[in-house]
Amino acid sequence: MASVVAREVQRIFTAIYDAIVEQRLPPGTRLTELNLVEVFGANRNHIRSALRDLAHRKLVRLEMNRGAFVEEPTPEQAREVFAARRVIEQAIVEEAVRRMRPADRKAIREHLAEELALGHDSDKPAFIRLSGDFHRLLARIAGNGTLGDILDGLIARSSLIIALYENQTGVQCSHNEHQELADALLSGDPQRATACMARHLLKIEERLRLATAEEAEIDLFQVFAAHRK
Amino acid sequence: MASVVAREVQRIFTAIYDAIVEQRLPPGTRLTELNLVEVFGANRNHIRSALRDLAHRKLVRLEMNRGAFVEEPTPEQAREVFAARRVIEQAIVEEAVRRMRPADRKAIREHLAEELALGHDSDKPAFIRLSGDFHRLLARIAGNGTLGDILDGLIARSSLIIALYENQTGVQCSHNEHQELADALLSGDPQRATACMARHLLKIEERLRLATAEEAEIDLFQVFAAHRK
DNA sequence: TGCGCATAAATTGTTAACAATTAGAATCGA
DNA sequence: TCGATTCTAATTGTTAACAATTTATGCGCA
Structure with missing residues (x-):
């Protein structure tokens, strides 16, 4: 901003x-x-x-x-955004573990309590904001404002991507994953924490319906196969 | 753009x-x-x-x-920018090695030839542009346009940072480092290449006069020490 | 009905004048 | 001479009218 x-x-x-x-x-x-x-x-x-x-x-x-x-991000852009997030957020998590101070541990625990309290309360906007806040909190702990700003942009775009490509399964069940991530962070093991973050971001991406290249190509023929004469 | x-x-x-x-x-x-x-x-x-x-x-x-x-980036922002570049460009180099095709090898070799041809020709603007182009080329090979855009921004800001904090030694003698980097890339060893990139970026940062926290604090007392009564 | 064309409405792009703010110069008083 | 204050010039911020473009509408015609 x-x-x-x-x-x-x-x-x-x-x-x-x-x-x-x-x-x-x-x-x-x-x-x-x-x-x-x-x-x-x-x-x-x-x-x-x-x-x-x-x-x-x-x-x-x-x-x-x-x-x-x-904006309507393309599937390719969507994949790029999540690939970029994996790169940046793994680094952030590693640094966050290194820099974590008591006040930060407290902030993480408080955030998770908030997420838990909200639950599947059907208040989607609040849920989205809170999910993003968790990632932004880690960036803040890592302490690199420049990288933080970059991540802010990627998180915002992720929201748009999810809106476009969300699978019918609907609600993002990522609270458990945040819990896992928090545990890893608080354990102080950087390897475990970065791996956890990578997995978390991959799972979010996997929950999307991002058409593969082949799918995109045979589009029309496949869709109207029954109607061809 | x-x-x-x-x-x-x-x-x-x-x-x-x-x-x-x-x-x-x-x-x-x-x-x-x-x-x-x-x-x-x-x-x-x-x-x-x-x-x-x-x-x-x-x-x-x-x-x-x-x-x-x-803009006049602060020393802190300068360090953040280079830290961000290390994170992003290591990932880019790793992906670039994985994706490298014959045409890309050729592009890298041609770029290095250009850098060599320019030499220390005192045409600073051209030198700066060319140095940036090398990093942008690697991003292009890595194939993630989103990450590439982010890097573009960081490279541009680096120029500003170097203008502000460049050591009197003057000319960036980074051509050798690009040569090294290119060798590592063309060897196809991702570990070697990422390490090389990290070193390159650290060296650029080390060539700057970025005041440390202590320096900044005792500023005035130190400067006017002889004049105090 | 369906298509193309001309016209009108809605929307964005451009310009210039005016208002508000800041920085600098000049003035005045001690 | 120094300091504060007032005025002037330079600069940015705001507004509204006008021009150009796109989109929608309606008409004629096959």
């Missing part, structure tokens, strides 16, 4: 950002400037700046003379 | 971006809108959009009601 300068733009940016990340604005949604002007009671310049900031984080796509749309 | 939408903004963005990265615009330089309007023959909106895009990549700092300045 560093580059957002005017308070008004910041406000608009955050509102749209949250709506996208919490999956209240589905991928592909068109964001018309005039609508946003009405919603936020702001002028068009502010709206345009906010949209540009969102576009830079790849949460919004700007099309020349056509306007702004909530 | 994905989020830049209008061609005009793109043009302005790239011109300033290159000037900063090639160290023709030193850190701290003020970028006045009216000056830029004159230079680029564009309107203020385009200038403002370009500056906002640059701010988002942390190459420019926007101050409320004061304007835009070329």
Whole structure:
């Protein structure tokens, strides 16, 4: 959020950002400037700046003379995002173990309690935010703000990816995995913790329906096989 | 460069971006809108959009009601950037070794020839660009565009950091290190290659004058020690 | 009905004038 | 001469009108 300068733009940016990340604005949604002007009671310049900031984080796509749309990451981009997260978050976890102090242990335990308390309470936006918070907490403990900012962007995009490719199984049952991860972190064993993080991120990715290259190619023929004459 | 939408903004963005990265615009330089309007023959909106895009990549700092300045990364940020690069580029090198194809080997050899040809030709901007190109080439071979974009940003910021904290020894003698790295990559040994990359990035950082915490604290007393009564 | 074409509406892009803020210069008083 | 204060110039922030583009609508025609 560093580059957002005017308070008004910041406000608009955050509102749209949250709506996208919490999956209240589905991928592909068109964001018309005039609508946003009405919603936020702001002028068009502010709206345009906010949209540009969102576009830079790849949460919004700007099309020349056509306007702004909530991004729809491709399966390839989805895989790239999770591959990048594995790289970055393994490093973060390793550093977090090294740097962990008593206050951090407490923060981790408190976070897990929150997750447990929320349960499958059907409050999806809150659940999404909380899940992300766990990963952001580890980044904060690791202490590299630059890497943290990068991860923030990847987490936000993950939300969009999950919204698009979520399997019908629905609810992300990742609380157990966070519990496991926390145990590994608190045990102080960096190898175990990084392995746990890698597994966690792989599982999230596996829960998605990301079409393979072959699938994508035979698309139409397969779909309409019964209707061909 | 994905989020830049209008061609005009793109043009302005790239011109300033290159000037900063090639160290023709030193850190701290003020970028006045009216000056830029004159230079680029564009309107203020385009200038403002370009500056906002640059701010988002942390190459420019926007101050409320004061304007835009070329960023001046702190020593802490400098260390964070290089730490992030070590994490990301080790992963990139590992993947690059795995994915390397004949055309990629050729590209690497050709790049090194270019670096050798340029030599210490005192054309610093060209040297900087070429050095960055080597790292970008490896990212391209690794094939993760998302990670590549992230690295692009870190490389650009590195340029700014080097401009600020470069030791008087002056010229970056990193060509030898690139040669070493290339050898490791072409040997196909991922361990050797990642170790080589880590060493390379550490050496770049070590060549900088990044004040340690203690140094920063005793600053004034130390500087004026002789003048105290 | 279906298709192409012309027209109108909605939307984004551009421009210039105006307001607000900051930085610098000049003035005044001790 | 120094310090504070007031005014002026330079600069950024904001607004609204206008232009260009895209999308939707309606009409004619086969």
